Amino acid sequence: MRGLLTHAVGRTALAALLLLLARASQAAAPPTIGAVRFEGAAGPASALRVAVRDLVGRPAEPDRLVAAVRTLEGLESGAISVRLDDAPPGTTTRVTFRFGAAHRRLGRVQLAVDAEQPSDDAASWRLLKQIQAEQGSFALIEGRPFHPYLLAVDVERVRRYFQARGHRDVEVKGRTDRRDGLVEVVLVVRPGARRTVRSVRIDGVPVDESLRDRLQTEVGDDEPLVPWQLHDDAERVRAALCRRGFADARVGVRQLDAAGGATDVVLFVAPGAPKRTARVDVRGPVPSDVVDDLPLEADGPYCPDLVEAARGALVTAMRERGHPDVQVVADRRPVTPDRVAVTFTVHSRGQARVTRIFFEGNAVTAEPVMRQLLAIRPGDLYRESAIDQTVQNLLRSGLFRRVEAETLPGAEPRERYLTFVVVEREAASIDLVEQSLTLHNLDLTGVTSDVEALGGGAVLRGGGQRLTLYAQERWQGIAFVDPFLHRYVLAQGGANRRTADRGADVTEVWYDADLGVGLKALQNRLTLLPFAHVTWADPEGVPPGVDIAAGQQLISGLGARARADFNVRDAERVTYLGFELSAEGRFGFPWMGSDLTFDRVDVVVAAALPLGSNARGQHYVLRLEGGYGRLGTDEAPPGHLLFTPEARGFDAVVRRRDTPEGVVEVGGRSAVSATVELRVPMAYARRHAFVPFLDVATVADDADDPLASPHAAAGLAYAFSFLDERLEGFVHGALPFAGDGDPAYAGLGLDGSF
Secondary structure, eight states, rough: HHHEEEEEEEHHHHHHHHHHHHHHHHHHOOOOEEEEEEESOOSHHHHHHHTTTGTTTSOHHHHHHHHHHHHHHTTTTSSSEEEEEOTTTTTTEEEEEOOOOOEEEEEEEEESSSSSSOHHHHHHHHHHHHHHHOOOSSSOTTTBBBBBBHHHHHHHHHHHHHHHHHTOOOOOEEEEEEEETEEEEEEEEEEEEEEEEEEEEESSSOOOHHTTTTTOOOSSTTOOOHHHHHHHHHHHHHHHHHHHTTTTTTEEEEEOOGGGGGGEEEEEOOOOOEEEEEEEEEEOOOHHHHHHTTTTTSSBBHHHHHHHHHHHHHHHHHTTTTTTTOEEEEEEEEEEEEEEEEEEEEEEEHHHHHHEEEOOOSSSHHHHHHHHSSSSSSBBBHHHHHHHHHHHHHHHSSEEEEEEEEEEEETTTTTEEEEEEEEEEEEEEEETTEEEEEEEEGGGGOOOOOOHHHHHGGGSSSSSSSEEEESHHHHHHHEEEEEEEEEEEEEEEEEEEEEEEETTTEEEEEEEEEEEEEEEEETTTTTEEEEEEEEEEEEEOOOOOOOOOOOOOOEEEEEEEEEEEEOOOOOOOOOOEEEEEEEEEEEEEBBTTBOOOOOOOOOEEEEEEEEEETOOOEEEEEEEEEEEEEEEEESSOGGGGGGGOOOTTTTTEEEEEEEETEEEOOOOOEEEEEEEEEEEEEEESSSSSEEEEEEEEEEEOOSOOTTTTTTEEEEEEEEEETTTTTTEEEEEEEEEESSOOOBBEEEEEEEEEO
């Protein structure tokens, strides 16, 4: 630290002056909307204010203002423009909606690059779609009313698209032409020269690896110069120095253009004098353990960022203890030129309890089903973690595509109401690869004799049950699950007919049925389902010496399935954090002349680890999964009891056995499998991601080493979602590099909902 100070003293006054402008150049969150004003409206402004009342208190983000314009266009005639009063980040601004001449509808939008008119309509259309895929859908929609503000928003989208490719000085103008009663828009783009990053250096302080690693701007002959990345890097360096005690650090960006489109980037740093925290005092009803864990410590580095982090930690801790209206004021008082005392004063109106919980958007889902998933109940202290957990429970249920929570004032000062706003998923989904039909969110207790009502379909929805029908060539069956039989009870059952080829002339046909009623806890995150099962099997063509029972077998048994799910999902329902464990144990006993007894155990453990997120909040996720299975019996069991774990890259993971009749492919009495996946989200669309993976699996008999002959494959999958998540699936390609199973180099999964 002393070296940093000595180095800073030698800097020139000119450099320090330049660096004072850094804050203005750095990207910042938009100000909060504090007031809304209307100009040129024919009707009363009060009605318009009601329509956009949700704007006040929210950030002045373009998407939010576009939605407000669309709302207002149905209430007031005239083209709408939007003006925001100048306001520094972190403060409030006033939004003015101005109604002008009668609006016209939009005919079409075209893009012209280095020209006044597009030379190729098809090329213009393709480029516009590419821009929207990366920057978001255009605010201008053909056939809808045209408003000047919407044009301004789309001009900015086009500008950012070209800037992201290194066209730093791109110019975009929107030209409007009236034709046949419509407005036609041409977005005229002058990209200018493309700039690449030749080098990035930090001047003004000694640079260590931890500081250099914070930079996100890449250096290379084809790495584009992106303005907001440079400003973000400047902010990262400033934040790092601040947390080291250089509270007044300033970082500016200078771009030195060279020949050939290359640019050298220099981050100028004026660290200022280091400061330390003299003491930290907390006044108010705060538990001592919360104070001890604050990120701002006495005699540690002083930094406004650390002060804000400590203030946020106090707010979070108090809200978690039932204080939803807590306010924390930070008072900073210099003790000496290089030491600052900080006092946090915590104001609270007292603890509040949640007295009412409401649901919105559940057009068919029964409210008792949703209440089973509540992690917070009427009468409980207000706790944000419990509210967040309820959102996760609702998403995990499979009944809803989106869930949001809102907190409302109650009838009394120490009361709060909660509203969970949901978007239900479609009633049915078809898996084209599995050839199955699933009916979601049924209520088989709601059957009515009214034929017309039954024909509508909705009368049977709302109970949370799930019914799946399988119609594959080798699998016909039905499965029924009721996760919401009771808050602590679930039920499951099914019946199937299956066939399988075991290699050579060995085939097996078996019928099975199972039924179970179990217990659950922690809003379905923990389940235990005991069940009874019965199977009739008929393996045929089994050669001598193959460890598969020949002839008809009638098998009965008992079992139990246990599952723990502690995953966290993001706004796109992608699991990004947590773990899950599933285990099944079963044993068979003699019945009606069968002497077969066995015990079988299957265990699968998976963990999801977040590795960061992109600008849209989509997570990079590392998924680790491992499985183990064991079958114990002194007799030759039917083939369907043996293990055949899957590994992408193989039709099935099998162990080859040589017999006098030839090679017969069978499973094993034990199995081990593992999968490593890295999900890399694509920012241009929801739930799209590239997923490189490595699969390993092996099977063995009792006397064999289960790891002696692994089947391994590496590959790449692409997960996709179209039509507002109504069509989802994946494709993958795999390269098997170990094992002697039949290769399967490509795979596909496809599911459609309606």
